[in-house]
Amino acid sequence: MQQTIVEAIDQVAEDVVSLNLRGADGPLAPWEPGAHIDVALPNWLTRQYSLCGDPADRESYRVAVRYDRLSRGGSEYIHRFLRRGRTLEVSPPRNHFPLLPAPEYLFLAGGIGITPILPMLRAATAAGIPASLVYLGQSVETMPFADALRSSYGDRVRIVATRQQGRPDLAALAAALNPDALVYACGPGPMLTAAEAAFPVGRLHAERFRPVPRSFAPATAFEAVCARSGRTVRVAPDESLLDALNHAGHRVASGCREGVCGSCELTVVEGDPEHRDDIGAPAGRMYACVSRALTPRLVLDL
Structure with a gap:
């Protein structure tokens, strides 16, 4: 585990705060887009958050946390009780959602699912690879980093406030996509289910907040x-x-x-x-x- 200090807590959207966690003992472990860390909270809970900062910054990690009204204690603690200056233990980064090489990318994000997508979009555009983002949320006010994304990436980012605009036509996006492009998606289950129906198997890489319900044989000893x-x-x-x-x-x-x-x-x-x-x-x-x-x-x- 690594020791970090909560350097900043910033409101980045309705019910969403970002945490800047600075290494207490020097540089932190390196990471690549798609990685997440375990954060050991002072209320004895451990929660996982995607890293959404800059991988080149070895001095600090950045994560964003949405307040869940059905919280099991993690997001509630962070939003109500966590303060600047607090020391938090975090794990070395793990990456089950790596950005694979491709000639073009389409990124899909829903709400707080923007967090692993942010460094992916940054890495792709820095490398000169064509990349676009479709970012969904109920309203712009609930979508963290929406203004920064628009100012940084212009028309490569499409912000979709679904209450006013409805949901985008994923089938049309799939039809217009470069045959060699990869699609990366993170967000709520219904959005990912729709993406799985629209994009070919093998081209879509998705990360879920919750497991897909599945049936197994009765458990045995x-x-x-x-x-x-x-x-x-x-x-x-x-x-x-x-x-x-x-x-x-x-x-x-x-x-x-x-x-x-x-x-x-x-x-x-x-x-x-x-x-x-x-x-x-x-x-x-x-x-x-x-x-x-x-x-x-x-x-x-x-």
Whole structure:
């Protein structure tokens, strides 16, 4: 973990604040567009936020947080109680939403989903790659960084206030797109579902706030063998691998507990995991908060 100091808290839209987190002990870990960090809050919660600043700035990280009226305690704490000067621990950046090389980009953002898209648009245009952004929100007042985007990028940015203008025609955008262009989208579930219907598989890269509802076979018990300690932990049908390991004294980091942030990644030495995450675990890895086992036991690098 890295120690940071809350250097600034700025209102950037209705119910949205940005935090500037300066490294307390010197330069912070590097990152690339699409990355996020875990922020350990003083109320014992850990939350994930996309980095929306400049990757060239090694002295500070910038994130933006929308106040959720159904908050589980994270956004509420930041909006109501967090103050300048507070020290916060943050993880090194992780990136499950990297910007891949392409001759052209179309970026789609909905509301607070602009945060990972901002550095992507900046990187593409700095490299001289054609890029455009369609940015949706209920009203301009609810859309963080809308004015800055318009002033910096002009007609490459299309701001769509859906209460007045309705939703854009994604099928028309897809039809007009360069055949080799990639589409990057982040925002609410309905927007991403519409994007998945409009753009070809393989050209659309999306990041979700919440996992897609899916059905799995009933959970069964299995054993998790911790290779380094030699201990075996039984995972009951009604508990997660993450909880079973933590209860047994193996402290595994966690954040979202929904299979979308990657905080609880583990290395699988033997056995077949049942992947239930929304990230797409790489070979030999699994996310302990939601994923389970297809074999009676898993051997983990713990």
